[in-house]
Amino acid sequence: MSRPEDTLPPDLFYNDTESRKYTTSSRIQRIQSDMTHRALSLLSLASPSLILDIGCGSGLSGEILSQTPQYGTPGGPHVWIGLDISASMLGVALEKDVDGDLFLADAGQGVPFRPGTFDAAISISAIQWLCNAETSEDSPAGRLSRFFGGLYASLRRGGRAVCQFYPKNETQKKMVAQAAIKAGFGAGLLEDDEGTKNAKTYLVLTVGGGDLDGDITGVVRGMDSVHVMARPGAKAAKRGGDIVKGSRGWILKKKEQMERKGKVVKPSSKYTGRKRRVQF
Amino acid sequence: MKLLTLNFLTCAIKACKSSPASFPLHPRDVELEIVESDINLPFLKNILPRLMWAELRTIAAELGLPELPETAPTRDHLVEGKEEAKEGEEVDEVPSQTARDLHRVLLETTVKEGKLVCGNCAHEYKVMEGVPNFLLPGHLV
Ligand SMILES: C[S@@+](CC[C@H](N)C(=O)[O-])C[C@H]1O[C@@H](n2cnc3c(N)ncnc32)[C@H](O)[C@@H]1O
């Protein structure tokens, strides 16, 4: 099956017909709702917060954010602001009379809020769309950089973002995650149902500063499916030393260093140091 | 769009990022609508220190709303004199009149139609059915 991302730009793909089809499908509603709850559990919000929803569509996630804890929304009810590039999707959200504020905006152009505005951000099934704008004026790299740069600035210190997305392949997954790290985020990549056709990829992002909670190690502690992480603010890690980079010895040494610094590392196994798919 | 949101929104144009005049955006030819909602005291307490109070006053004045106090309330101002709680008992905090006024201004007062104008570059963002259009032509990104 071809990816919609490969056929049309998002504002044309999500036209009136598609937006209605999307929002009324009970199968889609259930999947998007499950992923929103998963993302919320990763955000661990303890009290009502100001949240940005990127690619909010018809507001399926937003409706969950507006709920109280009794109805399953931790820390709720939250106040949210949604951005979407499709006027038709936003039209459906308006008809549903969602509580959040809606913006017709292209996340690839940046995030127009002053620094430190949001406690958290969420994005469900949207940011893969940033990867396929290859026009004479713009490139995926430019769009990703403006998006993550703007997102990073608009979150408060210690804030978090969780972006579930559908990368086309490993290269694209890596490109997205690297763009987030380059913007200054601490980043972890979480895979649910890895290797199945229901696989879901969550990019978990933290902004340094504030309380310890902002540290990525706090977010992913105890999760064994998080592959790679970078500390917030730690741009490209310093490399070097006498051990061959990438060798088992090098990895074990790195792990030891990271454990000493309190980072979460995967337990060493007989596979440690073998060639495997690159995650970042 | 809530006035709360307007208190965080800036001009999206790159050249305006570093200019103080790009915040707040100024409402022009605006139709306001009051949309009532339940008061969320913990949210108000959370967001209060992040508000730009002077700019909120400016916007309220530009919209012809009642004048806001010169200085921002504190978190304590948002809670009604806490009832005498028995030892170890959790008491629900009661929102004060200040909290209810703030809720009215920030969360219930919305821009329905009109435009938002940047004080630096004069770009106009249209608002239709409460939704601001922030799509920029490529050369302004
Ligand atoms: C699969 S839908 C998901 C909608 C919603 N997050 C949900 O879970 O129901 C993807 C959404 O991303 C939006 N989108 C795609 N590219 C975007 C961009 N550059 N900026 C903002 N939104 C975008 C689309 O218009 C669409 O509404």
Ligand SMILES: [Zn+2]
């Ligand atoms: Zn401007």
